[in-house]
Amino acid sequence: MDKEKLKSIRKTYKEELKELKEGKLNLFEDHTSSLLEEDGRAHIKVDLRNEEIYEPYSGKEKLNTSLFEHIQNEVRYIKPVCPICLDFYIDKKDEMDIEKITSLYEKTARFAFASASNELRKNRIVIVVSLVLGILFLIAYELFMFLFNGNFFGEIISIASWVFIWEAVDRYFFTRLGIQKDGLLLARLASAKLVFHVKD
Numbered sequence: 001m002d003k004e005k006l007k008s009i010r011k012t013y014k015e016e017l018k019e020l021k022e023g024k025l026n027l028f029e030d031h032t033s034s035l036l037e038e039d040g041r042a043h044i045k046v047d048l049r050n051e052e053i054y055e056p057y058s059g060k061e062k063l064n065t066s067l068f069e070h071i072q073n074e075v076r077y078i079k080p081v082c083p084i085c086l087d088f089y090i091d092k093k094d095e096m097d098i099e100k101i102t103s104l105y106e107k108t109a110r111f112a113f114a115s116a117s118n119e120l121r122k123n124r125i126v127i128v129v130s131l132v133l134g135i136l137f138l139i140a141y142e143l144f145m146f147l148f149n150g151n152f153f154g155e156i157i158s159i160a161s162w163v164f165i166w167e168a169v170d171r172y173f174f175t176r177l178g179i180q181k182d183g184l185l186l187a188r189l190a191s192a193k194l195v196f197h198v199k200d
Contacts, residue, residue, distance in 0.1 A: 028079050044087065084191075090196060
């Protein structure tokens with residue numbers, strides 16, 4: 001390849017990359033504005049007329065998990081400051097199930113939020129325990145080095161201390177943020193307004 005052609009390819013690549021980056025900034029804004037209606041809420045339309053509403057084998061006691069996952073995926077791309085309204089479209093034959101669907105949705109959303117909260121609590125416990133163990137192993141290492149002038153066993157204690165300390169740091173700075181993000185998303189799902197539209 002000659003140098004001119006290579007420069008041309010690089011220039012084209014840089015221009016396309018710049019356009020993608022600029023477009024990415026407007027992605028959430030565009031998606032949110034496309035769902036906004038006059039009430040100021042982002043309306044997510046969920047058509048239940050041709051799909052199974054309930055989980056198979058649950059005896060109509062549990063919502064279909066793919067339905068909840070679909071709603072979750074839609075909400076993920078809506079700006080956090082925008083309130084959400086879920087518009088469920090159902091057949092006339094399912095009109096009697098509106099209260100049941102509402103109850104099951106709210107139960108599913110609250111359960112998912114409670115699970116995320118429990119996961120966050122467990123993560124905090126692991127952080128504290130790992131940090132305490134890391135510090136204790138570090139103290140043991142220092143004592144061992146002072147008393148026995150260092151040997152192979154002391155290095156093992158040192159490695160163990162840093163493994164526990166790193167686990168605490170990893171869970172605090174990386175894992176915790178992911179759990180909190182999921183928790184906020186699930187809180188939005190739990191607080192969403194539900195509206196049913198009966199269609200023939």
